[in-house]
Amino acid sequence: MKDFPYTEKKDTRSGFGAGLHELGKTNPNVVGLCADLTPSLKMDAFAKDFPERFFQVGIAEANMIGLAAGMTIGGKIPFTGTFANFTTSRVFDQIRQSVSYSGKNVKIAASHSGLTLGEDGATHQVLEDIGMMKMLPHMTVINPCDFNQTKAATIAAAEHDGPVYLRFGRPSVPNFTPADQKFEIGKALMLNEGKDVTIFATGHMVWEAIEAGHILAEKGIDAEIVNIHTIKPLDVEAVIASAKKTGAVVTAEEHQINGGLGESISGVLSRELPTPVEFVAVMDTFGESGTPAQLMEKYGLKAENIVEKALKAIGRK
Amino acid sequence: MSFNITDEEVKKLEDVASQVRRDILRMVHGCGSGHPGGALGCTDLLVALYFKEMTHNPEFSMDGKDEDLFFLSNGHISAVLYSTLARAGYFPVPELATHRKINSRLQGHPATEEGLPGIRMASGSLGQGLSVAAGAAQTKKLNGDDKFVYVLMGDGEQQEGQIWEAAMYAPHNKVDNLIGFVDYNNAQIDGSTDEVLNLLDLGAKYKAFGWHVITCEKGNDMKTVLETIQEAKAASKQGTPVMVLLKTEMGHPIDFMVGTHKWHGQAPNDEQLASALGQVKETLGDY
Incomplete structure (x- = not known):
């Protein structure tokens, strides 16, 4: 059994934040939308450095998904950010019609997925999101394992043409995958x-x-x-x-x-x-x-x- | 304000609208289902937009760069959009005969899946179009594209919560290249909107949310509709989005369809079709 050494534990959501910030520098078409959870999603660095491409939508997730779908018309690559629960079960129909069925290039970033959200309890611990998202035609569903992989997956999601559900979480876990990895969607x-x-x-x-x-x-x-x-x-x-x-x-x-x-x-x-x-x-x-x-x-x-x-x-x- | 409208243009657009109405009636009759009432009521608006007021290219591109964009949020009135697009040159007019039938690009509700030129977003599940239009309008601003984004919604559709999320968002973010229309016919499936869930003072609601609101009392009079669109454009790009409450008549102008909500989602039979076609003249040739 191989060893998988790591030097630190980090949260996967910070990998998303790092990936999005990197995209802010490298891809002028990437825009960010967040439903009043900017620090929780680690989108604050992107919001600070690329304010003209960051859209605070308030606590209005359905509108956020619709806005993102509309923003793709004209070439933008929107990343929407909120907790996994609020960006799946709450807005399933908006994702189904305005994103998936409409074939829109929206990246749905979902933090605090699963039980490891912790103390907030079952209202926030979505455990059904993979199922909902994988059932939608055209949708890609990604659930990376650590900080480095989440960062790489975020960058890969922007390069992929089509809707992506990017699932990550809150707890710090060993960051053992390579920092320079190239993330290949669909490759085990x-x-x-x-x-x-x-x-x-x-x-x-x-x-x-x-x-x-x-x-x-x-x-x-x-x-x-x-x-x-x-x-x-x-x-x-x-x-x-x-x-x-x-x-x-x-x-x-x-x-x-x-x-x-x-x-x-x-x-x-x-x-x-x-x-x-x-x-x-x-x-x-x-x-x-x-x-x-x-x-x-x-x-x-x-x-x-x-x-x-x-x-x-x-x-x- | 002064308007850029000539009598000849109005006459020409009325002729186009007459043909679109014939198309709508024949399309819903042809498949035995659909939503003629709202489609007939919104015909003047769509013809005014696509044949006069919008800058657009029938050589369709999804991104619509340097074009005005139109989104139909109340997708069930798809027949009016399909006929208008076909008559404007987006796809062959005979394809209208495939509406709502198997293997057609003209789905019961508008869709992008089959690649029908002119459709940028699926709609049908109500309440989503205002958000989509606001997003598209913001992308135009980011791209330095000074064209407008238009969206049409139903008045019953105003009962959807997402509308009010978008209604709050657009003025806050100064999405002032966005012009919305509400098909204000006071009719929905189960009855009048007054009975089903009263919208009360809809204009005051949008004003309170920060919109510039225009009410058009004659949404089935071509000249008035043109004036209203030009007034909406003139009020745009001044920091607030514009919402037009367009008072229309469901089923206009078919005598047995107006004055009731019953033709919201019902196709005419053979006799009713003949009677209806007798009331709108063929101007551009039936498909």
């Missing part, structure tokens, strides 16, 4: 090659998967770990190739079991290569208030849970 990243079981993980759960890999190695189990940063389009080829090699699969995500990464992967495998799949996800329930660590433990989203499901999947071979 092999983190550790193994032969006994594959762990497909996305977002914050990638680090948990790495920790699970170490625990499994101590038990003599050789886990393959794949970072699925793009849930749609899914890297079907990589999923099938890995499942073929290991014959057992675990998916890990900070999302409902319904509608998430696990569902996408099991869908592919049931069609192409029936394989035992176990799911680490939130099991069709709402979250609650607590610290991120407490919540991840209570709802079964820790490395230990991945290990348990890996053993179960192997047992089903």
